[in-house]
Amino acid sequence: MxxxxxxxxxxxxxxxxxxxxxxxxxxxxxxxxxxxxxxxxxxxxxxxWGNYAELFARAPFGNFIVNSLVVAGAITLAHLLFDPLVGYVFAKFRFPLRNTLFVALLATLMVPFFVRMIPLYVLMANMGWLNTYQGLITPFLMDAFGIFLMRQFIQPIPDDLINAARIDGASELRIYRSVILPQTRPALAVLGLFTFVFQWNEFLWPLVATSTPEMRTIPVGLTLFNQEYFTLWHLTAAGSVILFVPTAILFIFTQRYFVRGIALTGLR
Amino acid sequence: MSRPRTLSGRYARTAYLFLTPAILFFAAFFYLPIGNVVATSFRTGPQADQWTGLGNYTQALADPAVRHSFLVTVAFSVLVVIGSIVLGLVLALALDQPLKGRVVFRVLLLVPYLTSVAIVGLLWRNILDPELGVLNRMLDALGLPGQQWLNTAPLLTIAAVTLWQNVGYTMVLFLAGLQGIPETYHEAAKIDGADGWTRFWRITLPLLAPTTLFVSVMAVISGLQAFGQAYIITNGGPGDATDLSVFHIFNVAFRTRDFGYSSAQSVLLLVVIVAFTLVQLRAGRRGEVTY
Known part of the structure; x- marks a missing residue:
């Protein structure tokens, strides 16, 4: 019952x-x-099935897909490159201003994107980076969530492991690459998945920072397509399916990582 | 080149070397923009280059449209927070039972969380469209009266849509919280004769307090900065009924092109969010339960 x-x-x-x-x-x-x-x-x-072909004929949907892949892909790679490195430094090094810098880093967690939106727009306009890949990518290259996640994960790795490698004469970069990084794989998987999915879905910044249809990512391109062809719901739905399929496939194969990732850190 | 003599000095150099990209990034893309948004908030004019002191702030605090959009945003956040906690907790309690197919349910409930706000917005605008929407066409075919939720209860409707997307996330957080409660507590209470209801109120809920706090902080923060729901589903309407703050700021900045005024509104909303977060975290620390 x-x-x-x-x-x-x-x-x-x-x-x-x-x-x-x-x-x-x-x-x-x-x-x-x-x-x-x-x-x-x-x-x-x-x-x-022809609806999908019609969608590509009416809007540069091929561009949208490529743009989304480039932007989300580049940002994900940057996170995988920098977040563990910075996390490692805060987990295992003692150096002047360490706590000040760490607090300054964590403070950025409290700054929502909309606060940065207007100044970033002006900055990108001044640099001529509006409507470019670098304009879409650079504001998201790292974030405190990712760094904090990696720091938490690296902290329990025994210091002896690092010191032994130092005595063996390994360079600091080599210690990071061959001693630390291999141990962080599960955390890197969580970090990579979350970063990719959130950037793939990101809406506000690509809306603000792009001006021509050719530079739009899928979420923005699709929404503005719908504003233009607001009666052609079958095509908007086809675009939504295209936007959703990659994350759905990723999720089906990695749902354990997603669940663990949410539970672990409460990302977002 | 002189080498630092002490060991810790050498490691400090490595540390700063490794940190350099991050320091540059957070300076250029967080601290510089935050400084700039504050600086711009004291200026006015189409180029935002004329000093106006606190002019934008006094104007914003007296502006009925700004006040209205803030109240709308708070109401929206309250609805989302309550919904997230109640629904997320109920679903987590159900999934915490030894049932077959738990993993499948967990996956199905979490799926909308992975979709873009673009999908959520467009899909629900289609479903709820007063004339062309599938819901009203179905109701009509069944001879039932149509609904106009996006006109009659727009804020509640977009809050419900937001919940549809996020409830799986809060459910997973609560589930993790529930699984962190030692089984022995329930066993002991059972031996003492406590029924399920008593155990829920006296054991589960108090021990879940940190999770509940976290869920509510996250829901408030994300509610206060909701944008896509207004941009995609309602365009802030009907009238200004769903003129969420970030949507309002977006329009002042990029449609009216008033960077000074929109910057001041951003700063005000940021102050509210930070103050709220700190108060909630402090309250949470005081009420924390230790095992």
């Missing part, structure tokens, strides 16, 4: 989260007439 109740609750909740997304897939395969039919179509008569 109690079990039945619990299952009912979970099934209903899951239906509420998943059915709208399934409807989005269905909508992307409907004819325009079906999207408007008085009797709402839930499963299209014959799936209109």
């Amino acid at each position: 109690r079990k039945a109740l619990l299952y009912t609750l979970l099934v209903i909740a899951s239906l509420i989260t998943v059915v709208p997304l399934l409807y989005m897939v269905s909508l992307s395969l409907q004819t325009e007439a079906e999207t408007l039919a008085a009797n709402a179509v839930l499963v299209p008569d014959s799936p209109q």
Whole structure:
């Protein structure tokens, strides 16, 4: 009896989260007439795969995809390169101003993006970086969340390991690369996944920092496409599916990392 | 080149060498912009180059549109916080039971969290569209009266949509909190004859306090800076009913092109967010439960 109740609750909740997304897939395969039919179509008569081709014909969707991959990919690589390095320094080194710098770093956690939005726009305009990849990428190269996550992960690694390598004459960079980095793989996986998914989905900055359709990322390109063709819901849905598929695939294969990552740090 | 003589001096040099990119990055893309937004907030004019002192701030505090958008944002955040805690906790409690298929449910409930606000916004605008939306076409075909939620209860509706996206996230946080409560506590209480309800109120809820605090801090912070919901679903409307603060700031900055005035509003909202975070964390520290 109690079990039945619990299952009912979970099934209903899951239906509420998943059915709208399934409807989005269905909508992307409907004819325009079906999207408007008085009797709402839930499963299209014959799936209109051509909708996807039409989307690419009406908007530079190929550009959107490439832009999203370049921007999210570059930012993810930067995080994987810098966050563990900085985390390692704060976990294992003693140096002047260490605590001051660490507090200054953690303080940036309290600064939401909208605070940086206007000055970054002016900065990028002055440098001629608006509507460029470097303009989209540089504001997100590192963040305190990632550095803090890596610091927490590196701290328990025994100092003896580092000191032994030093006695063996290994350079500091080599110690980092061959002693520290290999031990951080699970944390790097979490960091990489979260960074990629959040940057892939990022909306506000690409909206502010791009001005031509060719430079838009998928979320922005799709939203502005919808403003232009607001009756062509089957095409907007097709674009949404394209935006969602990579994160969905990533999630299916790595959901344990996602769950652990959220539980571990409460990222975002 | 003189080499630092002490060991710690040598490691300090390495530390700073490794830190250099990060110091440059956070200086250029966090501290410089924060300094600039404050500097710009004291200026006015189309180029934001005329000194106006506190002019933008006094104007913002007296501006009914700014006040209204702030109240809308607070109401939105309150709805999201309450919803996140109640729904997230209920789902986490259900998933904490020894049920088959837990992993599947957890995955299904977490899926919307991975979608972009662009997907969430566009999808729900389509579903809820008063005429073309699938919901109203279905209600109509069934002979039921149509709904106009985006017109009659717009703020509640976009808060619900936000919850739809985020509830899996809070659920996972609560689930982690629940799994951190030692089983022996429940066992001991059972032996003492406490029923499930008593155990929930006397053991589970108090021990979950840190998680609840974290969830509420995160939900408030993300609620206060919500943007896409207004930009995509409602365009701030109907009227100004969903004119969320960041959407309002965005419009003043990039549609009216008043960087001075929008910067002052950004700073004010930042002050609110930081003050709120500090108060909540302090309150949380006082109420912290130790095992």
